[in-house]
Amino acid sequence: MQNNQHNPFGIKMSKKPLTKNIVTLTALVIAFAVMLVLSEAGILSRHMRSMLVPVCINIILAVSLNLLVGFLGELTLGHAGFMSVGAYAGCLFSIAMKEILPMAIRFPLAMLVGGLVAAVFGVIIGIPVLRLHGDYLAIVTLAFGEIIRSVIINLEFTGGAAGLKGTPQDSTFVIAFIVVMITLILIINLVNSRHGRAIMAIRDNRIAAEASGINVTYFRMLAFVMAAFFAGVAGVLYGHNLSILTAGTFDYNKSIELLVIVVLGGMGSIRGSIVSAIIITLLPEVLRDLADYRMLIYALVLIIMMLLNASPRFAAVKAQFSPAALKAAAAAKKAAKEGNANE
Amino acid sequence: MSKLVPLPSKALVPERDADKFPILDVRHLGIDFGGLTAVDDFNFTMGRTEIGGLIGPNGAGKTTVFNLLTNVYRPTRGSILLDGVDTLGMSTHQVNKLGIARTFQNIRLFTNMSVLDNVKVGLHNSTKSNLFASVTHGPAFHKAERKAKERALELLSVFHMEDLADAQAGSLPYGAQRRLEIVRALATEPGIMLLDEPAAGMNPSETAELMENIRKIRDTFQIAIMLIEHDMSLVMGICEGIAVLNYGKIIAKGTPDEIKSNPAVIEAYLGKKEE
Numbered sequence: 172m173q174n175n176q177h178n179p180f181g182i183k184m185s186k187k188p189l190t191k192n193i194v195t196l197t198a199l200v201i202a203f204a205v206m207l208v209l210s211e212a213g214i215l216s217r218h219m220r221s222m223l224v225p226v227c228i229n230i231i232l233a234v235s236l237n238l239l240v241g242f243l244g245e246l247t248l249g250h251a252g253f254m255s256v257g258a259y260a261g262c263l264f265s266i267a268m269k270e271i272l273p274m275a276i277r278f279p280l281a282m283l284v285g286g287l288v289a290a291v292f293g294v295i296i297g298i299p300v301l302r303l304h305g306d307y308l309a310i311v312t313l314a315f316g317e318i319i320r321s322v323i324i325n326l327e328f329t330g331g332a333a334g335l336k337g338t339p340q341d342s343t344f345v346i347a348f349i350v351v352m353i354t355l356i357l358i359i360n361l362v363n364s365r366h367g368r369a370i371m372a373i374r375d376n377r378i379a380a381e382a383s384g385i386n387v388t389y390f391r392m393l394a395f396v397m398a399a400f401f402a403g404v405a406g407v408l409y410g411h412n413l414s415i416l417t418a419g420t421f422d423y424n425k426s427i428e429l430l431v432i433v434v435l436g437g438m439g440s441i442r443g444s445i446v447s448a449i450i451i452t453l454l455p456e457v458l459r460d461l462a463d464y465r466m467l468i469y470a471l472v473l474i475i476m477m478l479l480n481a482s483p484r485f486a487a488v489k490a491q492f493s494p495a496a497l498k499a500a501a502a503a504k505k506a507a508k509e510g511n512a513n514e
Numbered sequence: 515m516s517k518l519v520p521l522p523s524k525a526l527v528p529e530r531d532a533d534k535f536p537i538l539d540v541r542h543l544g545i546d547f548g549g550l551t552a553v554d555d556f557n558f559t560m561g562r563t564e565i566g567g568l569i570g571p572n573g574a575g576k577t578t579v580f581n582l583l584t585n586v587y588r589p590t591r592g593s594i595l596l597d598g599v600d601t602l603g604m605s606t607h608q609v610n611k612l613g614i615a616r617t618f619q620n621i622r623l624f625t626n627m628s629v630l631d632n633v634k635v636g637l638h639n640s641t642k643s644n645l646f647a648s649v650t651h652g653p654a655f656h657k658a659e660r661k662a663k664e665r666a667l668e669l670l671s672v673f674h675m676e677d678l679a680d681a682q683a684g685s686l687p688y689g690a691q692r693r694l695e696i697v698r699a700l701a702t703e704p705g706i707m708l709l710d711e712p713a714a715g716m717n718p719s720e721t722a723e724l725m726e727n728i729r730k731i732r733d734t735f736q737i738a739i740m741l742i743e744h745d746m747s748l749v750m751g752i753c754e755g756i757a758v759l760n761y762g763k764i765i766a767k768g769t770p771d772e773i774k775s776n777p778a779v780i781e782a783y784l785g786k787k788e789e
Contacts, residue, residue, distance in 0.1 A: 182678070183685040194538075357649045364648035364655070365634075365641045365662075368627070372635045375624035382584060382618075384610035384639045384702050393645070 192359045195442045196352070203348050210344065218456065224412045226452045227347035229406045231354045233432040234441055235401035235450040240360060240430065241439035243394040244374030246309040248426045249296070250402050252316030253289045255421035257403020258410035259329050261285030262338040265411065269339055271297055278341040282350065282407045291401025292319075293396040301391050316426055323418040334417035335410075344410035350408060359441060361397070370394050372441075434477055450476075531561030535598060537613070537705050537738045543582060543592035544762075552578045553762040556592070560706060560755075564734055565742045568751035569773075571782060575762040576742045577619055580708050584616055585609045597705055611639055613705035617695040617712065620741075625684030629675065629694055632683045633666035636701025640665075669697050671728065672734070689720055693727075700735065707731075709741040713748050721745055725752050750774065758782065 261281040372380040436443030458465045538560040553575045641662045647655040670676045673693040750770040758766040760782040
């Protein structure tokens with residue numbers, strides 16, 4: 172890129188998203204392999220081993236929420252609601268099919284059921300909610316998340332406040348990782364397609380998107396339903412990782428935690444969502460030894476990371492160590508060396 | 515609702531379009547905002563390859579007319595026939611599919627997306643890949659994407675912008691942003707393009723270049739172009755038919771020469787001479 176360096180107008184070149192995402196996926200596979208070996212070899216403590224599946228679940232949740240917050244540009248606070256709907260649908264399915272189907276068929280089917288039921292709820296809630304924008308949408312989705320939780324607590328077949336017992340514990344690190352990879356590939360593909368462009372166009376300028384022939388209502392609904400589907404799948408993984416499923420875990424604190432992950436990782440950045448999901452999930456556990464100061468340090472780390480993320484100087488430092496910049500620096504060094512040799 | 519009458523106004527269709535059905539036929543169009551009548555009894559016809567101008571003092575209702583034509587507002591009275599089809603009750607994106615594309619007075623680009631992606635959004639309805647193809651990226655998807663990219667670069671080359679394809683749209687200089695908006699509008703394959711102050715903020719040499727390009731676009735794509743503009747050298751230079759709007763009403767209609775000497779127009783712009 173010659174004209175990139177002599178750029179009189181300060182025109183920013185956009186990065187090639189696909190190559191960037193391939194790097195991300197490869198790094199993720201390597202991280203998975205390392206963790207799998209460590210956990211199989213017994214090097215990882217029991218406590219850390221128990222964190223592997225929750226990390227995967229939070230990655231799925233964060234990336235799917237990013238589809239709404241980062242790519243569609245709408246703040247929603249009801250993601251935990253869709254997660255709980257999926258979790259209960261999937262777990263009830265598994266309990267019913269426990270004796271009939273083997274695990275290899277039952278579990279993928281349960282995830283599909285959980286995802287689809289959550290997607291249906293996405294449509295039902297989306298029809299009234301998607302008339303709104305901005306703060307109003309955020310508050311109404313928050314309310315819907317809370318309604319779902321209250322309904323589940325008061326229903327008979329969900330186990331009520333006591334929780335749902337008897338779900339087979341099918342979630343393993345390997346399965347959770349496979350689901351993470353499928354989710355990431357599907358969402359990355361979506362974002363880099365005609366449909367993804369339409370969704371981002373709505374974020375950047377709704378009026379212009381509509382004038383360019385994009386059915387804004389349809390694509391807002393599409394993003395909302397897709398996000399609900401993957402939240403539902405993550406919920407099924409969650410439900411099959413515990414011996415007892417209680418609705419209390421899906422309150423607005425969970426939705427806010429997910430939003431924190433997405434904002435911290437950078438809205439519209441899939442790689443950022445993954446990294447920050449890993450950090451935010453592990454942080455409280457890593458700090459467990461500090462007992463009383465745990466939440467204090469957690470909050471401080473959040474504040475510091477947010478400040479760093481918002482600082483242009485940190486962004487410049489980060490850019491300096493990006494593969495493209497390192498390559499350019501190496502090339503410049505080489506060119507300078509050759510120049511010296513010629514003289 | 516008023517009844518349709520055949521060609522209510524003296525049409526200013528250029529000779530080469532005279533025997534053809536007009537692309538746009540607006541009859542008795544009007545809109546009220548509360549008690550305020552923003553546009554009233556607006557009659558206008560556009561030939562298939564005509565360049566038409568809509569001028570008038572600030573606040574005359576020019577942009578409101580554009581918003582009515584693209585169904586951003588619902589008219590209180592009258593009808594819009596686009597290629598013979600009444601667009602009443604359609605949404606903006608349906609009207610776009612039917613053949614109206616527009617640019618905006620205050621530039622509205624997809625600022626965080628690349629220049630190429632901006633044009634590809636314009637190609638949205640001509641890129642044929644369904645949701646399944648979009649999430650799986652099969653061979654058919656790649657074929658459609660390649661086609662869209664080729665077409666987008668071809669359209670960008672109209673303004674010699676193909677080198678900027680990877681630039682972020684929001685970081686382009688002002689003139690390039692205006693040009694990109696026109697390219698994006700062209701990408702939707704319109705029958706008529708509405709340009710809202712395309713020369714705003716441009717210097718005389720840029721305006722002259724824009725004038726050439728508008729003519730070139732009309733000749734290459736064989737479409738009608740209607741523009742709102744305050745730069746009289748541009749309007750008088752390329753428009754074949756001009757309508758002058760004041761307080762929401764058409765006060766004059768005619769060729770550039772007729773408009774220049776029309777006393778009602780002079781009064782609207784400069785005020786009445788005191789006796």
